[in-house]
Amino acid sequence: MKTVKIGLLGIGNVGSGAFQIFSLNSASIAKASGCEITVSGVLARSKNKKRDIDINPEIITDDPDEIIKNPEIDIVVEALGGIEPATTFMLSAMKNGKHVVTANKAAIAANYDKLTEAAAENGVQFKFEASVGGGIPILNAIDTVLRGNEFTEIMGIVNGTTNYILTKMAEEKLPYDVALKNAQELGFAEADPTADVEGIDVANKLTILMALAFGQYIKPENIPTTGISKITAADIEAAALKGCKIKLIAHAKMNGTSCSDCAEKGKLEYSVKPMLLPNDHPLAGVSNEFNAVFITGNAVGELMFYGRGAGAMPTGSAVVGDVIEIAKSFK
């Protein structure tokens, strides 16, 4: 059985989730991939920091080149987060002939063109299922078994923090500030919640969804984006009286699919904003930290994918799935 060696950049939430899954499910992963997959390098700030997971300190390094430029490593898993240095590391890994897997929506959204071109130029695979919807296998579905469709619309609840806050505001009639504080105490929101509550994280994910589904790379800063920080308890109550819920929605719609000769045909419209959804809309029932993506294709009709959009193990599941798909080509 061929051995495939993984280098892990970062051992935070996502990195440690993937690391644990490689060990927990090693037998089924080997069966599915046809390879023995081992993590043989981990980039971390400190060799000896106390960690919840058991990592041989000999594979830990604080020098990224020991992973990116290591001829022994086949696949680099980037789990640092943030645009830089993650993008530079991924480009360098590709130049060194390594396949790259990442969960990093900010880096992909900012540099989708550079990263996909570098992968093509260097003949390596670049996979990022975990970047949208955590463990929900939406990107692979769009890019493989749904390719018989032309897509007409995407609506996604793709940020667990804001969905948790909106759910608590509706269910417990809490004001925004209290619901946010509540989410921070439970670890569902960060100390600085700006990227989540102002819709920046959702815009990054919409950039990735649109690039795959519609083949158009629209940078997140060009997506009209409104977050949830101005939503009040009164807004939510007014929505409830209309039989609706307020959800923060990543929305993209291909115009003119029903008007064969209008000028706007084929024009993609997109936004990130709080939307009123009737209670019987499939997305209205997606509560708390759960994510869901509703997608419409001209053959398949309406589909919805629902699951855990964050967390070490669900996100790690998607990273490991991508690694397995790449490892199959080593068999």
Added chain:
Amino acid sequence: MKTVKIGLLGIGNVGSGAFQIFSLNSASIAKASGCEITVSGVLARSKNKKRDIDINPEIITDDPDEIIKNPEIDIVVEALGGIEPATTFMLSAMKNGKHVVTANKAAIAANYDKLTEAAAENGVQFKFEASVGGGIPILNAIDTVLRGNEFTEIMGIVNGTTNYILTKMAEEKLPYDVALKNAQELGFAEADPTADVEGIDVANKLTILMALAFGQYIKPENIPTTGISKITAADIEAAALKGCKIKLIAHAKMNGTSCSDCAEKGKLEYSVKPMLLPNDHPLAGVSNEFNAVFITGNAVGELMFYGRGAGAMPTGSAVVGDVIEIAKSFK
């Protein structure tokens, strides 16, 4: 650009859906697969029957060997339905070096071992995304990006006819017989509804789901199966009073995942039967002819896939998706 030639066995509901999609979305299919995919042979009883779709009569044949044994054809799409002669045709196509795509749950469930072994022996691909959940891309997800998981449970609403009948019984307080007749008039149920209402179709699909998710081939006749024909309006009303819905569920559960040393650990339990689901269960909101599959993995947690489980275009979407995936290997 390489041309990939498809032979279509049968041009009923599924076959004509796939045929239409190849033409409707030809540009995006070519882009995704890197190949020009053409349907170059169609098995049908009559060359000159009036059809809703426009097929060049020269590619129609009533001799299966003109497709199965035609050296020009790369991929055979089996869309006849039923166990035989479909299984024999698929085995013969594989022996002749052709990749096989099918939507035929009855044939796969009856002969999963023979068909997968024949594909492996002959070095061809065998794909059947359309066989469970129509256009919902559940099988590919289980077999690719979710392989980092060990699965613990599957619950599926995978038969649109019975879900339609149960929905109408609940929403319009109809007795079973009236709801069935209603479904038959609208084309959601067949004149002889036995395979649907007695759960046979659902058992076929559970066999396929279990084979992929748990690696165990359990024949449908060995699955304890109860249909919906004995469900009364009173049962549904009693369920509603408890805050529940009755749904026909394909259920499989890996035992003992939470008891590390019990004797039953690793024992798969499975059934097809009407189950009471609380109204806030994600599957309780799946109405009418829609299908959904709820699956739990030890890393990803709970996932749900929702969409149209039948119909020419949704089922055709899955067939075309499988063909595209195979065509990529011809590039």
